[in-house]
Each structure stands twice: as C-alpha cells, then as structure tokens.
Amino acid sequence: MKKIFYLFALIAFTLTSCDKNEYSADAISVPKKAVANAEEVILSNAEKTIQIQNDILSKAENYLGKMNAKGKSSIQRAKMATDSTAIIEKLDSLTEVFKNQRPAAIERLFDENDVPSGLTETNQFIVVGDDNLIDKADPENALMLSNIVRVSKGLGPIDATSQKVRGIFKSKNGFTTSDDKRWDGGKIPYQFDSNITETERTFIRTSYNDWNTKSGGKVTFSEVSNNWWDNFLYAIGFKCFVKIKKETLDAGIAGVANGCGKSGWAWIKYSPTYISSYRTVVHEMGHKLGLQHEHQRPDRDSYLTVNKTGSQYNKIEEKYARFLWWRWKTRSVTYSSTYDYMSIMHYQNGYDSSIGNYWFTNKSGGYLSTGGTTISDVDAEFIKTLY
C-alpha cells in the first residue's frame, strides 16, 4: 500500500507527513491499541501542560524582576538578554524544564484499525488528509481531539462551556477554551530557518502576500526577528509563529504543516524540491490560515467520485469534520456552498495505475480537472469570512 502510494506521490502536491521511523513501526504486525479513556487523558495532559507553562512563566518573570528587567518592554528585555549571558542561560534552562516536564503526546488515541476515516494517526500527530497535522501534545487541540475520540465511541461531545473545561483552560494569561484558533487580528508572524536562501525567501514572501491581496488585506504576514524574550515565550507556548523549514522529506512529500497552538511554534516544512513551487508554498500556508482540504469536505461525494482506495482520500465523516473545520463551535461544518474543484486546497487529479483510473472523476466517471494553481475566488472569499 505504502509503495503504491509513494509511486504516485509525486503527482500530488502535498503528501503524508509521517516520517520513515513511523512507517517502519507501522510494518510491525502487532496492532496498536488506543489508550483507555484517551479523551480524559488528553484533557488531563492539557491541564498539566498549562500549569507548567504558567509556573515557568512566573519563574522567568520573577527572575527578570530580580534582574531589574521586569518593568521593561520585551524589546528592552531582549536587549538585556542579548547582553546578559546569565539571563540567556536562565531562560534556556527554564525552556528545558518545560520540555522535560510537559506530558508527552499520547501515542494512540484510536485502535490502529479503528481510526476514523479521513484521519491517520502517528505517535505525535493526528493527520488530516496527508499533510495537515494536529499535534496531540498541544493543549490547544485537547478539546477538539477529546471530542473526536468521544464521538468515535458514540458519546456526545464535551460541553465547551462546562465548568470542567473552563477550569482546565482558564488561566491568568488568558488561555481560553480555545475552540477558535484563528490568528489574532489576521496577523501571521513567521520566521525562516537559516538554510533557506534569499531567493527562496523572496519567493515565499511574494507567494504568501497573495493571501493578503486576495483576502483584501484580511490576513497579513510579518517576519519575526530573533529576540531572546520572544523566543522564550514561543518555546514555552505563550506566543506563536510559523517556522518555515526546508528539509529533505520522505520520497514524494512536498510539504507539511503542523498546528499552531500554545505549545511552541507551528511549522511548515517544504522539501527542497517544492520550496519554490507556488502551489505547495501557498497551499501549506492555507492550512495555517485554517483551511482544510476541499476534497475532504464531508459532502464531497455529492460532487465527485474519489477512486483511490485506502485512507488517504477517504472523506472525513461529518461527525468528525465538525470538530476539524473552522467555526466548529457552531456545531456545524462551515464551508462554501459551492464545491470548489479548483481550490488551492483541493489535491490535483492524477492517474493511479493501481486502479486503472484517475483519483477523481465526475459522477459519470469522466475526468475532472481539480486543484488550481492559484488561490481561487472561493478560497479568498472563505478567508474573508474567517478573518
């Protein structure tokens, strides 16, 4: 299955995010069992993580206070930190404490053979489609993931306004129940990894800017500078930015994006081959803005036939999708009334010789052109409704 998948992977733009180790692990025939009461463990881990974050932040602020830095702006603090090896070392050591103390991701939320269709599970992530990762260790995702697990067991979703949930997610720093993960004010800070060339940076900046232009300025992108205090806040999860990475990914994998929450920074990884591909660059940022794959809309079977077998192109069932799409707190899936075949978030069609057909056909079995090379008008309209 995986071999067949890789054979055709190059045709698609964005593919699975699992790393090789996880694929090797998948080859072991012992089925992986879900953690009992996973939904409760997720919430409990989130609670612990938030407590540790608060504790670490208090310690850092106390320390900076003693160093006479507390009343200063973050820029002044950063300047002091740059000038002070002691402060840098202290913040680094607190970051290490956070990393060591925070609970690890639950390896299995679902029995291996019982993962909801449209999702795959790795040790660290729930993968939506192929390239959109939901970090299981991120407290921001805890409520959403708990509810997906609960619904898979036939239980009702947790009431996000319940005393229990509010108790977990309420903190002095304004951590909320977090069912709305839009970027505050539509502002997306990002930072390039050092191995990305100037030419590539210019291309990525220009490409991202198309989201700005087409959304009528609803989303804006700005590069964050290297700043010790901000980096500390990012590392312990009180600020978020998108780290843009260039890495050799598994064969055929173009790019992947993980979620952004209060657990450190989000990232987008581009393979060196695709870092200059407009569609890949813009598509991955689309995920970061909150867009899911158009061909995974729960109602997509009304509009086309997906001929590829296996989990990769399965639809996300309505009962799970409502937790994954933006505005899920309305308890309904929200997307355009138009099925957007040429969305930048729709995979491009390709021929799969293992089934002797194209991945996507129209309802009469005919070829369909899917997956546009630019941000479609519907994509742009949707972003405007989100921000």
Ligand SMILES: [Zn+2]
């Ligand atoms: Zn994608």
